[in-house]
Amino acid sequence: MSLPRLSRRTLMLVAAIIPLALLFAWVAVRSGPLAPIEVTTISVAKRSIAPALYGIGSVQARYSYRIGPTYAGRLQRLDVHVGDAVKAGQVLGAMAPVDLDDRIGAQQAAIASAQAALQQAQARQRYAQAQAQRYGQLAQQQLVSVETASARRQELDVANAGLAAARDDIRRLQAERDAVQAQRGNLALVAPVDGLVVARNADPGTTLVAGQAVVEVIDPSSLWIDARFDQIAAGGLAGGLPADITLRSGPDGAHAGTVLRTEPVADAVTEETRAKLVFTTLPAPLPPLGELAEVTVHLPAQAAMPAIPNAAIRTVGGQRGVWKLVNGALEFAPLALGRSDLDGNVQVRKGLAGGEQVVLYSEKALTANSRIHVVERIRGTAP
Structure with a gap:
């Protein structure tokens, strides 16, 4: 049986289609859905990191004095206002003597x-x-x-x-x-210490009960930060550690401070550990009570061990680890992680020995069968 003879026009059409098909296949393999996934890699190195804890707190007064009458009566006069500085022994006001x-x-x-x-x-x-x-x-x-x-x-x-x-x-x-x-x-309301009036709770003519506070005075030198830290990362928090305190309204940046103590009772609802921090030098002017502050506590430097950026960590099958490059192929390595610092570096206690190449960023999610192309920077990302 003889094959049909192709016309010249058919041959020209086939000759044009074949390069186009090859070009389409090349584009699909190189830049289409079948193209290798672009990744960036890093080499795991052993180094010492200086971990730090980040927390949120508020400005509070360590010593606060609520001054009021020792028996029920009527307030006759009050000579101070909020913001006034008072001296120890100064008469702030008086109760009516009645009978x-x-x-x-x-x-x-x-x-x-x-x-x-x-x-x-x-x-x-x-x-x-x-x-x-x-x-x-x-x-x-x-x-x-x-x-x-x-x-x-x-x-x-x-x-x-x-x-x-x-x-x-x-x-x-x-x-x-x-x-x-x-x-x-006892009719005279007397300041027990040198301080600052922060609250005035009654005006002359007001009838008060025994123990009711008329004015509140704080010791300005006793300001501290009542801070809270996530219990998961609060290991190593202890008194005496240096810290940076950044006030929410402070334009001068962070203030040096120290952890005075950790509280023996944690917050079971928010799962936070509480600590008190003091300023090395009090800010001027003094911050208002209740102002929020960001706290960074510097922990002692850790011994040198393999460390990787936090961005390289992935979760696969419920395990945390990294994608290693082994002979050009991907292999997932589960890790036991240690402490981290505020630069995003994490200690690797188990799973890496140092010197391995691991994936830092990838343009898509990876699997063990993914084809990859190592680049210096993934296209479309900021340099």
Whole structure:
């Protein structure tokens, strides 16, 4: 059977189609869906990293004093306002005395009356003592009966008891007067330390209960940061570590600080560890209480071991690891990771020995069968 003879036109058409098909196949393999995936790689090196912890906190006062009356009453005057600096012992205001002055006057009058009663008791006691001595002598001379002498001694005992009662009465009245005077002295609201008024909770004429704060004073030198850190990364956090404190409103950058202590109670709801940090030098002007601050705590440098950028880590099949290049092919290596620093470098405790080539970035997700093309920079990304 003879094959049909192709015409010249058909041959020319076939000759044109074949190069186009080859060109299409080449484009599909090089830049189409079948093209190799562009990746960038790094060489794993052993190095020491300086880990750091990042946290959020707020400015608080370590020492705060809430000044108010020790008993219920009406606020008579208040001489300070929010933002005023006060000195220790300075009178900030006073409560209305109400009837305290009258009560003190009444106690003074009662003491005067008791002192007069004491003088009368002393006179009776001296008279009874003289009578008892005289009748005692007469009884010895048998000039009076024994019963009469005994009656005089009994009168002396009664006079002594009356004198003691009069003295006790004076001491009681003096103690009551001193208590009212002490209460009168507590009417003045006095600053316990040099500080700054941060709150004024009442105005003159307001009726207050015992213990209610009228003004709040803080010690400006006791400002600290109440910071919180994620418990997952808070290992190694301890007192004495250096830190950088960046106030939310601070245009001057970070302030040097130190971790004063870690709190023994963590937040179980937010899963955060709390710590207190102090400024090495207080900012000027002082930041307001409650202002947010970003805190970076610098941990001691770690021993040299393999370290990789965090960007190289992938999760495959529920395991964290990296894609290694082994003889030009991809191989996934699960890793046991250690601490990290704020530059994005992570320690590798197990899984890499150093010197391996691992994928840093890829333009698509990788698999063990992916064809790759190593480049210095993936097209379409920022240099």
